[in-house]
Amino acid sequence: MIPVAPRPLAAPPAPDLGNLDLAQVLEHTPAATFVVDTDFVLRFVNRAYIELHDLAGRQCLGRPLAECVEAGNYARFHAAALAVMATGAASQEEIQLSIGGRERCFLTTRVPLLTGGVVRAVCGMLTDITDHRRTERELRASHRRYAAMVEDQTELVVRLDPQHRRVFVNQNLARLFGEPPEVLLGGFFGDRLPEAEASAMRRRLLALTLRSPVCDFRHEYALPSGETRRLSWTVRAIFDEAGRIGEYQAMGRDVSAVWQMERELSRSEAKYRDIFEHSAEGIFQFQANGAMAACNPALARILGYASPDEVMREQGDLFQRIEARPEDRLEFLRLLAKNGRVYDHEMQVVRRDGRTAWLSVNARAVLDGEDRLDRVEGAARDITDRKRAEGERMLLVSAVDQSAEGLVIVSRDFRLEYANPAFDQIVGGGQGTTARGELESRLTPFLSDSVRKMLGLGLRWSGRVRLTRPEGEEVVAEAFISPVRDGSGIVVNYILLVRDMTYELGLERRLRQAEKLEAIGVLAGGVAHDFNNILTPILLNTEMILSDMPPDNPLRQPLGDVVRASERARDLVRQLLTFSRQGERTVGELTLGPLVKETVKLLRGSIPAGVELSLRVPDAPLCVTADPTQMHQVLTNLCLNAAQAMPGGGVLEVGLAAVSAPPRPKSGTIAAGAPLARLAPGQYARLWVSDVGHGMPAGIVERIFEPFFTTKKPGQGTGMGLAAVHGIVKSYGGAVLVSSAPGQGSLFEVYLPLLSQSVC
16 A cells, blocks of 8 residues: 545545445455445445555545555556446456565455446455465375375375275385286275185274274285285274274285394394303493393403303492492493493403403493483403503503613614603703604714624624714713514614713712812821921021011021011911811801801902902891801902902802702812712702803813912912812811803802701
């Protein structure tokens, strides 16, 4: 409808509708009814028409129809109405109209309204038959589907009248009987069976009631070809409203193949029952609640039972009863719920006798018609021996992989087959991630031509090999190579054991150094005592002569030189005694922080102006057992040496801190004092002095603690400063560590056992 504003029209008088009762009828008829005059002006519309076109009341009356309906609908009615006016005869047809944007089906009737034999108006009626036509279409489609289902399906379909005569057969039944459907119609159901079977079938059909309207039966049927088929029928009685049988509907199937399969199945069951009973694997079937439904003798034997009956007699969830680790059973159930199947799931169980066993389980979940778990069935294999062997093998593999010694297996032609991470660490400094080709190239030092010749003769070889790692570090490795023979004595591989001897050799070197220092200390102590005995009368007598000699005596000058030389010799003797730990000292509880600050303060005047002193001392007191004078001497010697190593200036750092454990040997570090391996566990005070001077090569660092060893020019040093440091620190159960390299400065670290704060 196209709504427009109403306007007055000079229209001819409306035709007489006959009487008022007809207008009432038209008003309430369900068909949309309207009347137009010969000018196609609306003169009457009923309620159904207003609702159909969604008109606002009856304001369309007196207006042209073209203004009240859609253009396409008006054009179609206009043409048909003109034909009615011309002929004076009513017309009717089915049309499709677009109402409110929706296509609908109507039965339209156009009736001429005559006055004195002249058409004065046309009455139009629209009856909505959309739902009717849709129902008809669906009924026809349903009929076609039903016919197709009956005719095209593989099952046999027969309809019978109450007297058991065939009134319908499908093509499949006609093909089976080898006759057209027309020949079969009218015949009795079962007329081709022996009389006894036919009578029994009729009695069963007559016994069907409203409460029991269905029956099933089977029979054999001989085809015209002589072949015998076995048919299975399901017959349903259809009752009318009075409760009488109106017809029978029978659905049949040729079950000859199924019948044959059942016979084969019976034989197969016997065969598989034999397999079930005598299988080496445990076969089981348990219900959804975990109760065992069936198991074979093998499963009973695996679980430690005498027979399957003993397993079946025990109530409750079997898996929960035998579980050794709950997580195994929970993982099994999770996989079963997720995938419906479980393959090679390994789980540990407890046998009836209390021993543990390992099982490999394959299982599947069987669901019922409502997709709920009905049962679980599967097989279990005892893998206890295999798991034990795997455990031993993995233990061996872990031991080899985690071994501190390198292990390499090479083939007969000396190609790398396996190398553990320790070998990579020893020869390359890696962590087991070096590429195979690079590892194979690092075998060359171990497999020289002479070694290969010895191994080719079936002999063993052992020796030490000096290697250079990729970063330039030198390593000494001890190697042992032996042939590996098979059961017949033929060499199939060679095994190479490699041990890093660098640390041990360093320990040996440090031990020899310590022994040498110890021997020098003993010697120095003896020499110092004897030398002191010699110096005492010289210094005493010279001083006595000087005290009695007049000031202008020319001998005072040479005697003064004797006194000064004797005093220097006395200081040297004192340093020797300190190195040999035979000098006098006052040992007690000493707080290092104030001593370090005081010593550094005193040293500032003795250190060249270009050297910057940096002090790092904590506020917390650090107490050790030591002689203050000797600790002052230690720090003074270290600081003066550091300052002299920086003639061009630099930073000299002095620090003090507490550490939680004694020091351990480090690469590129020389240790003096007490051997590091013998240091007592516990907290230590770490006193360090570092410089950025010229540094020292390794050959010099190894000798700096030897008495009288010095790199200074003659007259600039005695070589006893660091020897005294070594002796003092060692006497207190501590150690000195030195790290230095040419051009990288030096770091001296003194470690002394730390006393508890409650003592300080």
